[in-house]
Amino acid sequence: MFLTQRNQYALRAIVELAKRFGSGPVKVSEIATAQAIPRRFLEVILGQLKGSGLVAAKRGYHGGYILLREPEDITVGNVIRFLQGEPDHKDCQNCVFKLQCPTDRDCAFASLWNRVNEAVFGIFDETTIQDLVEDGRMVES
Secondary structure, three states: OOOOOHHHHHHHHHHHHOOOOOOEEHHHHHHHHHHOOOHHHHHHHHHHHHHOOOEEOOOOOOOOEEEOOOHHHHHHHHHHHHHOOOOOOOOOOOOOHHHHHOOOOOOOOOOHHHHHHHHHHHHHHHHHHHHHHHHHHHHHH
């Protein structure tokens, strides 16, 4: 409902960069292998993320991608908002086909879905990339 495949891949790529934070650029192929993300899709996502101020690319043989901010300074909400934009609270957040809404914007559920969306983004905004890295380490133990 809230995380498209692209958003999930973007978060996994950023988590991988966070795991290697401070170790220099990480190649796309390394991120793709470590996080089981199709390389071509990852290249597109990382290209988009360069415009976010969260990720930078370095060219050349020793090139790759790096995080521009500390993992504890990046939230899941930062990433999701960059990729999909700020939610529009005047529209029902559940209606995929907003222009073809079957209820013609007179939906009894619009308020509910907007509250759910706000609650989910509240969690996204309080969860840092460092939290995800640490949670992943606990699972690996």
